[in-house]
Amino acid sequence: MSATGSAIILTLALACVTTLLLFLLGTPLAWWLATTRNRLKPVIEAITALPLVLPPTVIGFYLLILLNPNAPIGHFWVRLTGETLTFSFAGLVIASILYSLPFMVQPLQSSFERVGRDQLETAASLGASPLDRFFSLVLPLSVRGSLTAGILTFIHTIGEFGVVLMVGGNIPGRTRTLSIALYDHVEALRYDEAHALAAGLVLLSLLVLSLVYLLNRRMPGHG
């Protein structure tokens, strides 16, 4: 397989796995943030939003420290799987999850908040337990927000660079994602290949964002 081909497949795989795992992790977090009266809420919100403002290299640096085989987490992973977390796909997934967290949690949270207490207490009076309310009311009313969150997370993961470089390095087929491959091409002065990748990413992002805005216009939100 060509180097570009394997970079595309790796990048898509990373984006898919990251989005999927972030749905599982981000949904409860977003729900907690949307409904809690806990005093710690602003702190947790700030931590969630941190990847938006921090340079990716900062996140990458700390992850490198945390995940390397001599640190407890990295060591545990090596004993569990025989592989290191750093410079591996698993490490990239962990890094991407942290890096893309706000893109999943924030749209979900605001969409959950829009469901409103009125609807929830009505469902409760009809005999729906908290979990039942979440699946029968909150999720169906948050379809648009969930789609937005998923798409943004996916595309944002595709485009990440700094964190990947720090944690994953540049190993073809293992950690060389599209943006790394692009960097590689430019470093080697292969501008034709660089152009193809860059234009491809621009087009893809444009398409996906148009899709998001289209969804926001077309899909019924909250009544």
Added chain:
Amino acid sequence: MADRVLDFNLTAQRGNFRLLAEGRIPLSGVTSISGPSGAGKTSLLRALAGLDRNVSGEVRLGDEVWMSGHRTRPVYTRRIGMVFQDTRLFSHLDVAGNLAYAARRAAPDQPGPSQPEIIDLLDLDGLLGQSVRSLSGGERQRVALGRALASRPRLLILDEAFSALDAARRNRLLPGLRALLDHHELPALHVSHSLSETAQLADHALPILSGRTGTLMPVNDWFAQQDSNAPDPCVLVTGRLSAHDKTRQLSRVSLGQAQIELPGLSDIPEGAPLRLLIHTRDVAIARTRLEGLSIRNQIPVRLAAIRDVAGSAYCDLSLDLDGQVLMARITRSAAEDLELATGETLIALIKSASLDPGRE
């Protein structure tokens, strides 16, 4: 169910507003919580249902504890059918979906109205497939009531639940709802600004004023109290609409053995029970039936009591009509001239009676 009560003694704080509520509401029939705007009617309903924080005290339904101190039973296990004024239909479901949402979560062993009964009562057949967004305000309120009934609640709570219905629809619906509640022994709490709604639905009234509850009383007493200072209080009499006379635009209503004819009841289905408000000054009495009089409704009653209205020229006559009480307000001198004696049979001349206490 008749011996069970909803027992409460609670305080609730909402901003500067403080609710101090105490009472025992019988779990049979309908109890209207009545008071001016801002008196705390909705706050009381929400506190009883367990929807608000900052409530403490005791709430018990029968022997089931709903709240004790700050510990509360979760709302979803209480089985209350709440109908809110703003309907709160689920917008991701159509009308049938909203009903099904409630029906699916109803306790399997709890008796209650069936789906066809609900659809029939609220005339929902034509709406079932519609999106809730396309409904008018009145239609939304009908669906919201249907949804609450479909959850087969142990207690129905109606908070201004009929405010968007037009008078004709409401006049048709209320007797039917009343009959359905009776048939399924489903108790209800009711808040409304409409006296006619209270007249048609309620058995009891619980007054509330400035966040404090008063004494529970029969709705007749409450109506009498409503304007006890006014020159013309009214009483509530239960009857049944027996037939319409379309050509004369009159409807025949049975009050016990007696029959009277009244205008303005054409919206009410034949056979439906209804309650009439009769102002005391719209009732005159005579010793015999009278000919040559414009008042057509002349029915025999038994004089139960004579009571002076203090500080006025009037006295009130309590008239027994097959167990119900009719009141006539006449002057004391007329009573003396007629030489009335309690226990004797008289003819009550009823000039008008209506569903609504307001005088045109």
